[in-house]
Amino acid sequence: MTDIWDGLAQAFWLLVQLDPTLIEISARSLTVTLTALVVASLIAMPLAAILAVRRFKFRRVIISVINSLMGLPPVVVGLFVYILLSRSGPLGGLGLLYTIDAMIIAQVVIITPLIISIAHQSMRDLWSEYHDLLISMNTTTTQRILTLLWDGRRALITAALAGFGRAIGEVGAIMIVGGNIENATRVLTTAIALETSKGDFALALALGFVLILLAVAVNFATHWVGRTEREGKW
Amino acid sequence: MIRMFYSTFWTTIALVAFTTVSTAETMKLAVTTSFNNSGLSDKLLPQIKADLGLEVQLLVVGTGQAIRLGEAGDVDAILVHSKSAEETFIAAGYGTHRREIMYNDFVLIGPESDPAQVTTAQSAAEALGKISATSALFVSRGDDSGTHKKEIALWTAASLDPTTFDGWYRAVGAGMGASLNAAAGMGGYILSDRASWLNFKNKGDLAIAFAGDPVLFNQYAYIPVNPDLHPHVRNDLALALEEWLVSETAETLINGYTINGETLFTFNAQR
Numbered sequence: 001m002t003d004i005w006d007g008l009a010q011a012f013w014l015l016v017q018l019d020p021t022l023i024e025i026s027a028r029s030l031t032v033t034l035t036a037l038v039v040a041s042l043i044a045m046p047l048a049a050i051l052a053v054r055r056f057k058f059r060r061v062i063i064s065v066i067n068s069l070m071g072l073p074p075v076v077v078g079l080f081v082y083i084l085l086s087r088s089g090p091l092g093g094l095g096l097l098y099t100i101d102a103m104i105i106a107q108v109v110i111i112t113p114l115i116i117s118i119a120h121q122s123m124r125d126l127w128s129e130y131h132d133l134l135i136s137m138n139t140t141t142t143q144r145i146l147t148l149l150w151d152g153r154r155a156l157i158t159a160a161l162a163g164f165g166r167a168i169g170e171v172g173a174i175m176i177v178g179g180n181i182e183n184a185t186r187v188l189t190t191a192i193a194l195e196t197s198k199g200d201f202a203l204a205l206a207l208g209f210v211l212i213l214l215a216v217a218v219n220f221a222t223h224w225v226g227r228t229e230r231e232g233k234w
Numbered sequence: 235m236i237r238m239f240y241s242t243f244w245t246t247i248a249l250v251a252f253t254t255v256s257t258a259e260t261m262k263l264a265v266t267t268s269f270n271n272s273g274l275s276d277k278l279l280p281q282i283k284a285d286l287g288l289e290v291q292l293l294v295v296g297t298g299q300a301i302r303l304g305e306a307g308d309v310d311a312i313l314v315h316s317k318s319a320e321e322t323f324i325a326a327g328y329g330t331h332r333r334e335i336m337y338n339d340f341v342l343i344g345p346e347s348d349p350a351q352v353t354t355a356q357s358a359a360e361a362l363g364k365i366s367a368t369s370a371l372f373v374s375r376g377d378d379s380g381t382h383k384k385e386i387a388l389w390t391a392a393s394l395d396p397t398t399f400d401g402w403y404r405a406v407g408a409g410m411g412a413s414l415n416a417a418a419g420m421g422g423y424i425l426s427d428r429a430s431w432l433n434f435k436n437k438g439d440l441a442i443a444f445a446g447d448p449v450l451f452n453q454y455a456y457i458p459v460n461p462d463l464h465p466h467v468r469n470d471l472a473l474a475l476e477e478w479l480v481s482e483t484a485e486t487l488i489n490g491y492t493i494n495g496e497t498l499f500t501f502n503a504q505r
Contacts, residue, residue: 087307087464095466097308098262098293181262181291194294197411198271199418199436 007205014206015213022207026214029187032100032174033167036107041160044112048119048159049145052127063120069113074106078173081106085177098179103187106173111163118162122155123148157222168215188214260289261471262309264300266380267409268338269313269454272429272498274491281487286474296379296409304328304457307464311472315454316380329457330469335479336488336499340384340450341431343414344370344423344443352423358447359392366394369402371422375413376405384452385425391449414440427452432493454499480505 014022051063083089085097085105096102126148134144149156171189178185180194188211195204269275270292279290293303297314304312305328313335314320323329342361344352350370355361365372374396375382389396396403406416410430417424418438426434431442456479458472478484480503488501 087466088305092307098291179291179293181293183289184260184291196415197267197409199411199415199434201436 003201003205006202008209010202011206011209015210022210024183025186025188025191025207026210028100028185029168029189029211030214030218032103032187033107033164036104036111036167037160037164039104040108040112040115040163041156043108044115044159044163045119045149045156046145048116048123049148051116051120052123052148053141053144066113066116066120070117072110072113073172074110074170075172075176077109078106078176081109081173081177097177098181098185100178100185102177103174103185106177107167107170110170110173111167114166115159115163118159119152119156122152122159126152126155154226157226161219161222164218165215168218169211258283258287258289259468259471260291261311261468261475262291262293263475264293264295264303264309264312264314266297266300266314266454267294267411268315268381268427268430270294271409271411271433272338272427273433273493274429274488274499277487277491278484281483282475282478285483286478288471288474290475296375296377296381297383298378301328304459307459307467309459310467310469311456311458311475313454313456314380315452316383317453317455319380319383320455320457323457327463328460330460331457333456333476333480333503335454335456335484335503336501337451337453338427338429338499339445340381340425340452341428341442342423342444343417343426343431343440345421346439346441348443350423352443355444358388358444358449361444362388362392362394365423366392366399369400371420372399372403373413373417373420373422373424374403374405375410375425376407377409379409380452381410381425381427388425388449428496429493429498432496432498453502479503 051059081102082097084091085094085102086092087095087097096105130144130147130151134147139147169189171193174185174187175190175193178187178190180186180190186194188207192204192207192211195201195207265275275292279292282288282290293300293309295303297316297319300309300312300314301319301323303309304323305326312329320329320332324332342352342358344350350364350368352361352364355364374385386396404416404420404422406413408416410426411434413424414426414430414434415436416422418436418440421439423443428445456476458469458476459467461467461469485501485503488499489497491498
């Protein structure tokens, strides 16, 4: 129990003193996760809309596969990306292993199916609502997709936040492909794992509180941006 | 206020992005957990950077994984402690040569109540025999690390076979720190390197139960990865680092590193 109070106190002091190491690894956590989120969203959201408006063979199968990929174990993704990026692996020539880029790739793989699934749910509901209208207006597929994406933006933000939540707290994959290298690939979650292994529970917990604060801050920031929207049916 | 937060936030991100592309020469070194957990790396790395302008990026893993990383060419050199595994590594052509740098020793940790009466043992073999005879809880690394290999060798030397042990022998499959956490939680015996033990903060009611037998000697060796096999490895940097590791500066730092007044490592490189 004392560890929890020590952790809270230590988190408080680290934040008050703007501890340079803490700021560095927190910023790196955000850089990795936000970049992965942008990339994953750019892949996932159009795909989700296409899956909603287009009818093609194997559509149901693809949706089922993507839904089950939501539960991909990060450590397996990490190992898979490691084998691909290893110098002895097929993409070894890129020299990406143990870099920020490798961590971003792993997180993109982890969160893309999640974002597609959540976004697809809402795109599908929206499509059933807009179907007749958009067909009668003789719109092109691209126009339909853009309409769905724009009018469903709030649901898409929820999907993105779910992806952010999964990525920011992830440790298994980025530990393997990033290597937890000090000053290079150490992020909040891998630092927590390290301090736990050193038996320094208070510092580990302090970093944990900072991680939670960071996640809360990003969510609040998103809601704040959302409220400034004046158009549409918010 | 929020705008200010935003600009600070992006500035910090830009700063981090900038520092990751700094121009200093960098090399990757796979090291065992004990080297890093002991805190010695925090003493050596800044001095290496000051002397050589070389930023050594550490991949802190078990000896088994360190050797795999060296074989795959994912690191430029390895610093490990498992002589037989190192010699196999070199014989297979993955490393150019093996350079002994320093040693520390293993200690047998156990609960202060000492249910197996290990403290009275005269040798490591006798200590392990007592644990086995009383079926006292024993936590094994179980992760194919140097420490794990050492532990297996010690059981074998005591004419015991860990694969035949039942419930009291618990292989946790984790690094030194995580295994020490497990031992503290279960109140079990565990083999640890002295450095990791002294730096460990969650000691609970654990204490050193047995130490000092010469078989517990733990030699660290440095092996550059073979550039003929992996042309991209920075062999030049690996050799520069080796020169530094056997230098007098390194000797002073390694021998002078203490925790609570206890010396942890003894420099023994041949120049």
